[in-house]
Amino acid sequence: MSTIIIYTILTLSIIGILSAIILYFVAQKFKVYEDPRIDQVEAALPGANCGGCGFAGCRAFAETCVSRGELSDLFCPVGGNDCMGGVADILGIVAEKKDPKVAVVRCNGTCEHRPKTNVFDGAVSCAIAASLYSGDTGCQYGCLGCGDCVVACDFDAIHMNPVTGLPEVDDEKCVACGACVKACPKTLIELRKKAPKDRKIYVACRNMDKGAVARKSCSVACIGCSKCEKECKYDAITIANNLAFIDSDKCKLCRKCVSVCPTNAIAELNFPPRKIAVAEEVAPETGKIKPESSEN
Amino acid sequence: MLKSFKIGGVHPAENKLSAQKAIEVLALPKSVFIPVGQHIGAPAEVVVQKGDKVKVGQLIAKSSGFVSANIHSSVSGTVKKIESGPDTSGYPKTGIYIDVEDDLWDEQIDRSTELKTSVTLDAAAILAKIQDAGIVGLGGATFPTHVKLVPPKGMKAEVLLINGVECEPYLTSDHRMMLEHGAELIVGVQLLMKVLNVAKAAIGIENNKPDAIKKMNSLLTGNNGISVVPLKVKYPQGGEKQLIKAVTGREVPSGALPISVGAVVTNIATTFAVYEAVQKNKPLFERVVTVTGKTVKNPSNFRVRIGTTISELIDAAGGLPENCGKIINGGPMMGKAFANTGIPVTKGTSGIVMMPDGEAKRKEVMPCIRCSRCVSVCPMGLEPYLLMTVSEQEIWDRAERECVMDCIECGSCSFTCPANRPLLDYIRLGKGKVGAIIRNRKN
Numbered sequence: 001m002s003t004i005i006i007y008t009i010l011t012l013s014i015i016g017i018l019s020a021i022i023l024y025f026v027a028q029k030f031k032v033y034e035d036p037r038i039d040q041v042e043a044a045l046p047g048a049n050c051g052g053c054g055f056a057g058c059r060a061f062a063e064t065c066v067s068r069g070e071l072s073d074l075f076c077p078v079g080g081n082d083c084m085g086g087v088a089d090i091l092g093i094v095a096e097k098k099d100p101k102v103a104v105v106r107c108n109g110t111c112e113h114r115p116k117t118n119v120f121d122g123a124v125s126c127a128i129a130a131s132l133y134s135g136d137t138g139c140q141y142g143c144l145g146c147g148d149c150v151v152a153c154d155f156d157a158i159h160m161n162p163v164t165g166l167p168e169v170d171d172e173k174c175v176a177c178g179a180c181v182k183a184c185p186k187t188l189i190e191l192r193k194k195a196p197k198d199r200k201i202y203v204a205c206r207n208m209d210k211g212a213v214a215r216k217s218c219s220v221a222c223i224g225c226s227k228c229e230k231e232c233k234y235d236a237i238t239i240a241n242n243l244a245f246i247d248s249d250k251c252k253l254c255r256k257c258v259s260v261c262p263t264n265a266i267a268e269l270n271f272p273p274r275k276i277a278v279a280e281e282v283a284p285e286t287g288k289i290k291p292e293s294s295e296n
Numbered sequence: 297m298l299k300s301f302k303i304g305g306v307h308p309a310e311n312k313l314s315a316q317k318a319i320e321v322l323a324l325p326k327s328v329f330i331p332v333g334q335h336i337g338a339p340a341e342v343v344v345q346k347g348d349k350v351k352v353g354q355l356i357a358k359s360s361g362f363v364s365a366n367i368h369s370s371v372s373g374t375v376k377k378i379e380s381g382p383d384t385s386g387y388p389k390t391g392i393y394i395d396v397e398d399d400l401w402d403e404q405i406d407r408s409t410e411l412k413t414s415v416t417l418d419a420a421a422i423l424a425k426i427q428d429a430g431i432v433g434l435g436g437a438t439f440p441t442h443v444k445l446v447p448p449k450g451m452k453a454e455v456l457l458i459n460g461v462e463c464e465p466y467l468t469s470d471h472r473m474m475l476e477h478g479a480e481l482i483v484g485v486q487l488l489m490k491v492l493n494v495a496k497a498a499i500g501i502e503n504n505k506p507d508a509i510k511k512m513n514s515l516l517t518g519n520n521g522i523s524v525v526p527l528k529v530k531y532p533q534g535g536e537k538q539l540i541k542a543v544t545g546r547e548v549p550s551g552a553l554p555i556s557v558g559a560v561v562t563n564i565a566t567t568f569a570v571y572e573a574v575q576k577n578k579p580l581f582e583r584v585v586t587v588t589g590k591t592v593k594n595p596s597n598f599r600v601r602i603g604t605t606i607s608e609l610i611d612a613a614g615g616l617p618e619n620c621g622k623i624i625n626g627g628p629m630m631g632k633a634f635a636n637t638g639i640p641v642t643k644g645t646s647g648i649v650m651m652p653d654g655e656a657k658r659k660e661v662m663p664c665i666r667c668s669r670c671v672s673v674c675p676m677g678l679e680p681y682l683l684m685t686v687s688e689q690e691i692w693d694r695a696e697r698e699c700v701m702d703c704i705e706c707g708s709c710s711f712t713c714p715a716n717r718p719l720l721d722y723i724r725l726g727k728g729k730v731g732a733i734i735r736n737r738k739n
Binding site (some may be wrong): 117118121125127128132140 | 385386388448632633635636657658721725728
């Protein structure tokens with residue numbers, strides 16, 4: 001009985017040792033060299049795997065960083081400059097500083113600004129609603145309100161406001177990964193340069209119809225009148241397809257454009273209240289057309 | 297036993313309310329909006345200018361390629377503007393606005409009601425006339441007919457199938473067409489047979505239209521190769537692939553065209569348009585539209601000029617019912633809701649169905665209970681619950697493997713689901729995404 005046990009142990013040990021030797025040589029023969037820096041870079045990244053950099057997860061991004069050896073087109077929006085600085089240290093180069101960005105929703109078509117013309121009761125998905133028809137209001141460019149952007153966000157940074165029916169970005173949480181930008185079938189969401197104190201000036205409208213048509217469907221639509229373009233001293237505003245666009249890289253946040261906009265289409269967020277004198281000065285010009293319910 | 301497709305299918309309530317109403321000619325509208333993209337393929341190019349005087353049947357937009365179709369004016373009058381206007385989904389599409397003055401027809405059009413049976417032209421000339429007349433599939437798919445009639449190289453049509461099934465509930469325009477214009481349809485079938493050079497043609501009609509079957513049978517004279525095939529009442533009997541299976545017993549392979557099994561299918565209204573185009577020189581500028589609904593005062597079949605606003609048709613049928621919850625373009629199974637009533641009738645508008653509020657509303661969506669009813673009713677043998685799940689999760693490669701592109705969007709799955717799941721909505725989304733991926737791959 002005991003001999004059987006001994007023989008069994010011996011045979012198994014010999015097989016084990018032989019296999020180990022074979023495996024060792026095979027492993028040496030078929031060894032794939034991997035740059036150890038890939039692991040280091042991956043460790044320096046946030047590990048969110050959000051795809052905001054344009055690659056399939058942090059590992060793929062790390063591999064690209066190491067294989068290219070330079071970081072000109074590569075940026076992790078989640079980690080920001082600090083993280084990219086760390087990556088650059090590992091690679092022994094200097095990272096270019098990039099301005100942090102934040103997502104903004106360019107539609108202010110709340111229920112009172114943009115009356116509903118019909119009801120959509122199909123599957124709750126903006127992609128489906130957009131493929132079936134132009135939307136439940138007269139504006140075919142505006143927010144559909146089904147919340148595809150909310151589903152797409154991995155960082156809990158965008159939420160539907162039940163009162164306005166529009167998504168709102170939480171500036172603290174937004175990492176500008178761009179998932180919501182891709183999810184929105186109406187391309188309403190834009191990544192804009194982050195300003196001090198999260199101050200924002202942007203045209204909260206994507207309506208490219210002619211002024212009269214746009215105005216009919218939504219009271220805060222951009223009508224492409226180009227008043228803001230003329231007012232802007234910094235060439236930050238351009239008009240194309242009956243729609244104004246403010247370049248966040250050029251905008252100095254002077255708020256002059258907000259005062260001249262006849263439809264209140266330019267949103268200003270997180271600014272201190274204006275001085276009364278200024279308000280009185282602009283009131284006669286804009287007071288007539290501006291809707292009673294002012295935004296913000 | 298009646299012929300039918302074999303797998304799946306449902307039987308929704310028929311509600312053919314306007315089946316006994318003769319086709320009425322709708323009064324001329326004051327103005328029309330004629331979109332230039334009323335068909336599958338490239339939109340036509342506008343050939344008139346603002347201020348031009350046009351006649352009924354005059355070419356106003358020229359086909360911009362092989363897969364495209366001519367557009368003719370449906371009225372006489374002055375071109376008001378060339379601008380974008382709403383299409384069925386509410387998205388703006390370029391089109392031509394015409395203010396109606398008088399009713400002057402192009403001199404070439406034979407306006408007499410006399411039946412012209414003699415087929416004098418050869419196949420190429422008939423095909424050219426069909427192409428010039430801008431005829432597209434009038435069942436709703438709006439695929440240019442002249443493209444369908446030219447089989448790809450190496451393929452040969454063996455049988456022509458005429459789709460008189462009209463399996464969608466409510467719709468009766470093809471049914472009325474068969475009863476009132478049977479003789480013209482037979483000539484139309486002969487013209488199409490000549491173009492395709494086939495000896496056999498079959499007119500498939502669902503068995504819930506015994507009067508139409510009797511009428512068409514009575515018109516078959518001698519040995520001209522045309523037969524009438526009564527079909528079992530089952531939705532979607534009128535689907536192209538289902539009709540081929542039912543009549544010929546052949547199955548169109550996944551991803552292939554009907555011509556791969558030697559079949560060409562055209563709809564009744566299209567066949568009539570072919571007759572008018574070839575024998576009467578009349579381009580496609582009017583069509584028969586069923587305007588119906590349970591609460592509609594006077595469900596009717598109207599002969600309408602293309603470009604007439606749907607609100608005019610609704611008014612003619614007794615006005616919009618008070619409790620109307622949805623106005624559907626086409627039948628209730630496959631049709632999509634109109635975004636508003638300012639949308640014009642196009643070549644593809646076969647019906648306008650007004651659903652009462654209660655019926656129109658979707659019921660609360662519940663979790664899938666794995667009953668597999670959607671699988672058992674799918675006429676294409678797909679697994680709708682699975683296609684919906686992969687589309688919802690955006691797993692497009694899996695959706696492609698599960699043959700999402702074979703879905704014919706008949707809506708049987710959504711119709712039968714006891715949990716009210718929006719199956720077709722998601723499958724359609726998946727079909728769109730996977731279709732785009734496949735097209736990109738080819739380029």
